[in-house]
Amino acid sequence: MVRSRDILSDVALSAATLDRSGHERTEERLVDRLLADPLTLVLELRGDRALIETVGPGDAGSGGRLLRLRLRSPQQEDLEGVVIFAGRDREGRAHVGVAHPPEGSPELAPPGSTGSDEGGWLTLRQAGAGLDDDDASLFTTVLALANWHGTHTHCSRCGAATAPAQGGWLRVCPNDGSEHYPRTDAAVIMAVVDDSDRLLLGRGPQWPEGRFSVLAGFVEPGESFEAAVAREVAEEVGLEVTDVRYLGNQPWPFPSSVMIGFTARALSTDLDIDPNEVSEALWVTRDEYRAALRSGTIRAPFGISIAKRIIEHWLGETIEEAVDVRR
Ligand SMILES: [Zn+2]
Numbered sequence: 001m002v003r004s005r006d007i008l009s010d011v012a013l014s015a016a017t018l019d020r021s022g023h024e025r026t027e028e029r030l031v032d033r034l035l036a037d038p039l040t041l042v043l044e045l046r047g048d049r050a051l052i053e054t055v056g057p058g059d060a061g062s063g064g065r066l067l068r069l070r071l072r073s074p075q076q077e078d079l080e081g082v083v084i085f086a087g088r089d090r091e092g093r094a095h096v097g098v099a100h101p102p103e104g105s106p107e108l109a110p111p112g113s114t115g116s117d118e119g120g121w122l123t124l125r126q127a128g129a130g131l132d133d134d135d136a137s138l139f140t141t142v143l144a145l146a147n148w149h150g151t152h153t154h155c156s157r158c159g160a161a162t163a164p165a166q167g168g169w170l171r172v173c174p175n176d177g178s179e180h181y182p183r184t185d186a187a188v189i190m191a192v193v194d195d196s197d198r199l200l201l202g203r204g205p206q207w208p209e210g211r212f213s214v215l216a217g218f219v220e221p222g223e224s225f226e227a228a229v230a231r232e233v234a235e236e237v238g239l240e241v242t243d244v245r246y247l248g249n250q251p252w253p254f255p256s257s258v259m260i261g262f263t264a265r266a267l268s269t270d271l272d273i274d275p276n277e278v279s280e281a282l283w284v285t286r287d288e289y290r291a292a293l294r295s296g297t298i299r300a301p302f303g304i305s306i307a308k309r310i311i312e313h314w315l316g317e318t319i320e321e322a323v324d325v326r327r
Pocket of ligand 1: 155156157158159160173174175176177178
């Protein structure tokens, strides 16, 4: 049961369990030292996938499985990937990500292809709900940085190829010495309700039939989060909102966002939809939403997303509870 409260807690991917140990990043030969330490734990990424193993049955919220990252000791070949120093755990052990492009791994077994439940190379979207906070946080951090390295290979000033530095938290141009830091793109996501506490749901133009979520959009330069909420709602469905209140946030490395969640109240209910942004939008009461989920005419956002948590916050129970007709 989701308790009604003002701020979302325990949002998936958002627990920071490692000490990022930022003071170590500037040390000379940091990567060599970390990879020479047999106690260092390596998370290898092949594209956006990590090796995941099944450790036992989980609770219902984890899709019935409990999963774990398969971390290993350093190997000589790790220097061929982008090495990312994620931080140290409570025992002081270094955690290092090693990112390889997907084409460097032809032996990747797709999930389920082995016919067993031993896991395999899974994406964070696939595995996130079954991982504990430590593993989910490590996977999230390494994936976000790997995505950045993969798409920021050259200097934005002169075009020269840049090189990773500071344990993967920086890229430096050898030509002009400029430093390039990893970026995180802020996006707002908001539960818009009307005076009857109905929730506004929208379906993106590329989404499958029946898939609805709350509205969301990127924060623009020079804009506060609250202003971004008001602008996005006005642009997408033509509504003016008030009472914009912070609800919670979630790192979302697909590829490089942080989602900042809000609630907002609409001043009217007449929708004027921009078809480029939203193909359908509708107001639902809690009973209408439960009925639509149970009949399958509406599908909820997926497992680990803050979108799902925001809807559950409004609904007063989890999506799984809402569709359970035995209750
Ligand atoms: Zn340059």
